[in-house]
Every structure is written in structure tokens, then in C-alpha cells.
Amino acid sequence: MKKFLSAPFIVFLLAGTLIPMAVIAYYGLTDRTGAFTIENIMAIGTGDHAKALGLSLLLSFAATVICLILAFPLGLILKDSKLGKKGFMVFIFILPMWMNFVLRTMAWQVLLEKNGPLGFLGIINTPTAVVLGMVYDYLPFMVLPIYNTLIKIDNSLIEAAYDLGASKSTVLRKVIIPLTVPGIVSGVTMVFVPSLTTFAISNMLGGGKVNLIGNIIEQEFTTASNWNLGSGLSLIMMIFIVISMAFIEKYDKSGEGAMI
Amino acid sequence: MAKEKTLIEMIDISKSYDGEIVLDEFNLNIKENEFITLLGPSGCGKTTTLRILGGFTMPDTGRVLFQGEDITHMPANKRPLNTVFQKYALFPHMNIADNIAFGLKISGKSQEYINDKIKYALKLVNLSGYENRAVTSLSGGQQQRIAIARAIVNEPRVLLLDEPLGALDLKLRQEMQYELRRLKDELGITFLYVTHDQEEALTMSDKVVVMNQGYIQQMGTPEQIYNEPENAFVADFIGDSNIIDAIMVEDYVVKINGYKFPCVDAGFGKNKPVDVVIRPEDIIIGKPGKGVIDGVVTSNVFIGVHYEMCIEAGGIEWLCQNTRSFAVGSEVSINVDPENIQIMNKPQSEDEEAISLEDVLGEEKDQ
Numbered sequence: 001m002k003k004f005l006s007a008p009f010i011v012f013l014l015a016g017t018l019i020p021m022a023v024i025a026y027y028g029l030t031d032r033t034g035a036f037t038i039e040n041i042m043a044i045g046t047g048d049h050a051k052a053l054g055l056s057l058l059l060s061f062a063a064t065v066i067c068l069i070l071a072f073p074l075g076l077i078l079k080d081s082k083l084g085k086k087g088f089m090v091f092i093f094i095l096p097m098w099m100n101f102v103l104r105t106m107a108w109q110v111l112l113e114k115n116g117p118l119g120f121l122g123i124i125n126t127p128t129a130v131v132l133g134m135v136y137d138y139l140p141f142m143v144l145p146i147y148n149t150l151i152k153i154d155n156s157l158i159e160a161a162y163d164l165g166a167s168k169s170t171v172l173r174k175v176i177i178p179l180t181v182p183g184i185v186s187g188v189t190m191v192f193v194p195s196l197t198t199f200a201i202s203n204m205l206g207g208g209k210v211n212l213i214g215n216i217i218e219q220e221f222t223t224a225s226n227w228n229l230g231s232g233l234s235l236i237m238m239i240f241i242v243i244s245m246a247f248i249e250k251y252d253k254s255g256e257g258a259m260i
Numbered sequence: 261m262a263k264e265k266t267l268i269e270m271i272d273i274s275k276s277y278d279g280e281i282v283l284d285e286f287n288l289n290i291k292e293n294e295f296i297t298l299l300g301p302s303g304c305g306k307t308t309t310l311r312i313l314g315g316f317t318m319p320d321t322g323r324v325l326f327q328g329e330d331i332t333h334m335p336a337n338k339r340p341l342n343t344v345f346q347k348y349a350l351f352p353h354m355n356i357a358d359n360i361a362f363g364l365k366i367s368g369k370s371q372e373y374i375n376d377k378i379k380y381a382l383k384l385v386n387l388s389g390y391e392n393r394a395v396t397s398l399s400g401g402q403q404q405r406i407a408i409a410r411a412i413v414n415e416p417r418v419l420l421l422d423e424p425l426g427a428l429d430l431k432l433r434q435e436m437q438y439e440l441r442r443l444k445d446e447l448g449i450t451f452l453y454v455t456h457d458q459e460e461a462l463t464m465s466d467k468v469v470v471m472n473q474g475y476i477q478q479m480g481t482p483e484q485i486y487n488e489p490e491n492a493f494v495a496d497f498i499g500d501s502n503i504i505d506a507i508m509v510e511d512y513v514v515k516i517n518g519y520k521f522p523c524v525d526a527g528f529g530k531n532k533p534v535d536v537v538i539r540p541e542d543i544i545i546g547k548p549g550k551g552v553i554d555g556v557v558t559s560n561v562f563i564g565v566h567y568e569m570c571i572e573a574g575g576i577e578w579l580c581q582n583t584r585s586f587a588v589g590s591e592v593s594i595n596v597d598p599e600n601i602q603i604m605n606k607p608q609s610e611d612e613e614a615i616s617l618e619d620v621l622g623e624e625k626d627q
Binding site: 154156157159160161162163164165166167170174175178179 | 314315316335336337338342343345346347349350351352353362363366367410411414
């Protein structure tokens with residue numbers, strides 16, 4: 001009976017994950033004639049690709065840091081606020097997450113346009129706009145796991161630290177932050193990985209002038225029709241994802257990140 | 261004990277949460293080197309009192325003095341006292357040694373000093389060699405002892421203990437009671453202990469403060485609290501007791517349901533309604549006609565050291581404890597020695613139990 005019930009899941013797993021991954025691995029490790037090659041993977045080292053990967057890493061790093069700086073204090077405020085208010089604040093932050101993220105990004109595009117309400121900033125089609133888009137789109141993924149770990153910290157631990165003579169900053173450094181590490185790791189991963197692989201945000205807010213590794217891969221599959229190179233580069237991205245998963249696994253034993 | 265100096269004074273402390281009064285003009289003096297216990301049911305204000313002393317809760321009004329110095333608004337991390345929390349509150353991301361060293365590192369002690377202190381403290385709580393263990397690898401009782409060690413290495417003048425044994429099982433709790441008393445005597449500091457367990461309070465304390473609804477009901481040595489409860493609440497809360505309506509006929513004579521008992525109390529006036537407290541173990545059970553009232557045993561349960569029996573006599577059900585068993589249905593008599601009859605003034609009403617006469621008169625004047 002149990003086997004029967006899990007059949008849809010197994011079909012989904014096969015059709016949606018395992019088979020596509022195998023196809024990507026096949027394309028990535030062969031050339032157009034079907035002969036084995038590692039050229040598609042080594043292609044990451046060539047000028048444009050390496051530059052795009054570098055820029056992707058830089059921008060997603062920036063977006064992750066900004067999200068962390070915004071989310072942690074917010075989590076602290078939420079932890080101390082009253083229950084009803086707490087739920088409302090979390091709701092406000094999660095609200096945008098329920099809207100299609102292309103729509104959200106498009107809204108920023110309209111806002112930041114030359115003639116848009118925020119056009120005077122002059123950041124449309126620059127890396128800054130892309131980072132802004134990443135922060136806006138992925139902030140909830142940072143807020144939720146950090147908030148979840150923060151509210152689980154027993155207040156008596158914090159009181160005990162004060163009781164033993166700790167100042168506010170010591171309590172933060174020695175007690176609160178160490179205990180929030182699982183949430184931070186989850187949040188960082190969940191912002192960093194999608195930022196690293198995005199192409200929609202850079203398309204819409206970068207106006208084709210900000211080329212991230214995601215854009216390169218997209219172009220290989222569409223305009224360039226070079227599925228082999230696209231797959232090869234995708235495999236490289238897969239490595240980053242696997243490393244991130246390993247990180248979560250190591251630090252987030254209680255599964256805070258899995259809450260979303 | 262009475263000669264020792266007052267260490268902490270709580271003066272007219274009031275505190276309410278969401279309009280509900282938890283402490284109302286609460287006054288308490290804590291002497292140096294005293295084991296003082298706040299005892300009461302949950303919601304009586306005992307934990308709030310401790311939190312105000314620890315600096316975790318600010319009173320609405322009133323002052324807290326430490327050796328005469330006002331510390332009412334001093335933050336918790338500056339106060340010369342340490343707390344042992346109900347749920348231990350050990351830092352789960354640190355090992356035992358780091359937990360104990362937490363306060364010492366903050367005060368900038370040398371590594372050598374810290375190491376010595378850790379060793380000393382672990383020895384004191386009988387957990388030598390546990391330095392590098394993880395917090396989660398310890399049992400509840402061990403964690404509680406580490407929490408105590410972590411607090412006392414800072415050499416506080418006062419140790420605040422918030423129901424520290426509440427989560428432990430009975431056997432361990434009894435062991436820890438002796439441990440705590442020994443620690444107190446060894447360290448020579450003041451312990452302020454909060455509990456709802458009357459046995460704990462009586463076993464360990466120099467002074468017990470019985471609290472209810474934000475007021476002190478009675479304060480005294482364990483013997484005073486047990487043997488001479490001042491009102492029905494204290495009598496009922498501390499141990500089992502028979503609390504009976506009675507009339508003080510004259511000095512040294514009290515009438516319970518028409519039966520006169522000699523007693524040792526005087527000064528209540530003539531024919532004054534009073535409450536009488538008689539401990540179950542103080543009721544003398546004898547052959548019919550040999551006591552003051554004859555009656556019948558209606559129930560009998562063996563509870564370990566003695567038998568607990570109900571005796572219907574003179575229209576009252578008496579709770580009695582005796583090492584001799586009297587079968588259900590057997591006819592007996594009861595008697596009580598005069599010194600075991602405790603007479604108390606009747607409270608104005610259940611809720612006003614703790615309001616002093618002054619308050620009542622004051623209110624009447626206002627109207």
C-alpha cells in the first residue's frame with residue numbers, strides 16, 4: 001500500500017529530476033557528434049564565461065550580505081515583539097513571496113526605468129539594479145530561517161548571559177549569533193544559490209548589459225542552440241549547489257531551512 | 261541569625277502585568293548569609309519577586325536596596341548577584357568548562373584563575389572531570405549542578421534560585437536539597453530560593469516566606485510556619501491540616517461544634533469566631549469515651565510511614581494520621597493536646613485574607 005501511494009512521487013522524481021539531470025550530464029559530457037569530451041566543462045575557464053561567473057559570484061555575494069544585514073536585525077526585533085504583532089510583521093515580509101517573482105522583478109524594472117518614478121537614480125541596466133532585484137526577490141528566504149532559529153532561542157539563555165555580566169554586544173556575539181548559525185547558513189544558501197543562477201533578474205534589470213553565468217547558459221540553450229555547452233556550464237553550477245547543500249547539511253541539523 | 265546585617269531591602273514594590281496585580285506594595289528584607297525561601301502557589305508573585313531582584317523585570321513602583329544602595333534600575337549584568345534558572349539555561353553551544361567560564365571571561369580574569377575556578381566549582385558540585393563534556397550529554401540533575409557551578413564561580417553575594425529542582429525526579433530532588441544546603445554552608449553566601457514545594461522550603465531554609473496573591477502571608481522559620489500558621493492559607497498550604505470553624509469562648513478555651521477543648525492561646529476576647537488548625541498527626545485516637553469527642557472511622561489508607569484515616573466525630577470529618585491502624589467502622593474517640601491547637605483570627609473574606617486591618621479602616625475613612 002505504501003509503495004503504491006509513493007508511486008506518483010517516484011514518477012515525478014524520475015521525470016522531473018533524475019532523467020533531466022542524466023540528460024544534462026550526457027549533453028554536458030559530449031560534443032555535437034555525441035563523442036565524449038570535457039571541453040564543455042572546461043569552457044568555464046574561457047574569457048567571457050569566467051567573467052560572467054566572476055560577476056555572478058560577486059553580485060550574489062553582495063545580495064547575500066545585504067539580505068543578511070537586513071534580515072538579522074529584523075529577526076531580533078521580531079523575536080522581542082508581541083505575538084500578534086510578530087505574526088503580522090512576518091506576514092508583511094512573506095507577502096511578496098506569494099507573488100510571481102517575474103512580476104515582482106518587472107515592477108522594479110518599471111520603477112527604475114529612465115522615465116519611471118525612481119529613474120533619477122540612474123541604476124537601471126547596471127549591476128546595482130540587479131543586486132537590488134536579487135535582494136528584493138530573495139530577502140524572505142533569508143528572513144524566515146533566521147527568524148525561525150531566533151524565536152527558538154530560550155529567553156532564559158539570554159537572561160543567563162546578562163546575569164553572568166555580559167553586555168548587550170557580548171550577548172549578541174557569544175550567545176545569540178552562535179545559536180543562530182543554522183538559520184544563517186540556511187538563509188545564506190537559499191539567497192546565494194538562486195542569485196548565482198538567475199538569469200531573469202539580470203535580463204530585466206540589467207537590460208542585456210549585465211551578463212551573468214545564468215544568462216550565458218540561457219543563451220547557449222536558446223539563441224546559440226549549443227545544448228552541449230549549455231549543459232556543460234550547468235554542470236559547473238551544479239557543483240556550487242551541491243557544495244551549498246553540504247553546508248546546510250552540516251550546520252542546519254534541526255532543519256530550519258527546510259521550513260520553506 | 262537576627263544579628264546579621266540586612267543585605268537586600270525591597271521597599272513597597274508593586275508590579276502588574278496587563279492590569280493584573282502580581283505584587284502589591286511588597287516589602288522584604290533579606291539578611292546576609294541567610295537561606296530564605298519564597299514559597300507559594302503559582303501566580304503568587306514569588307518568581308516576579310526573584311526576577312525583580314535579578315534585574316530581569318522592572319517594578320512599577322518601589323525600590324530595591326542592596327546594602328543601602330538603590331539598585332532598582334541597575335541592569336542585570338551589573339548586579340552583584342547571580343541566578344540559577346528553572347530550566348538550567350546552560351549554553352548549548354559551549355562545553356561545560358566554557359559555560360562555567362562565561363562570567364569569569366567577561367570580568368577579564370586570567371586563564372589560570374579561570375581554570376582553577378572551574379576545577380574548584382566542579383568539585384564543589386561533585387562533577388570533577390566533566391570539563392569537556394557537552395551540555396546535552398548530561399542528565400537534568402547534572403545540568404542543574406553545572407548551572408549552580410556557573411553562577412557561584414562569580415562569587416555573587418546572593419544566589420537566586422528559581423525552582424531549580426522543579427524538573428528533577430523525587431529521589432534526585434531530595435538529594436539536591438541536601439547538596440544545596442551544604443553548598444550554602446560551604447560558600448557562606450545568601451541564597452534566595454523560590455519554590456512551590458513546601459517540603460523543599462521546610463527542609464532547606466533558615467527563613468520561609470509564604471506568599472499568595474502578591475502578599476506575604478507569613479514569614480518565619482520552618483518550625484514557626486509549620487507549627488504556628490498565622491492564617492488558614494498558610495495552614496492549608498503547608499502540610500495537611502484540619503482547618504475548623506470554632507469559637508474562642510474565653511482565654512485558653514475553644515469550642516469546636518459545641519465541644520470544648522483546652523488550648524494555650526489567649527487574648528482573642530470572649531465568644532469570638534476563629535479558625536482552628538490541627539495537624540492530622542496531632543490528633544490522639546483512643547477508645548470511645550476516653551477523649552473529648554466520640555466518633556467512627558470512615559476511611560483508612562496506608563501511606564507509608566503511617567495510616568491516614570478520616571474520623572467522623574461531632575459533626576466534623578477529622579483527617580488523622582497515626583502509626584496504629586483503626587479499622588473502618590470502628591468506634592473511637594479523639595483528643596488533642598492543648599499546645600497542638602493553633603488558633604487563628606478569621607480572615608475578612610477569602611480574597612482579603614492578606615489585607616491588614618489598617619487597609620480596611622483606611623478604605624472606610626475614604627468613603
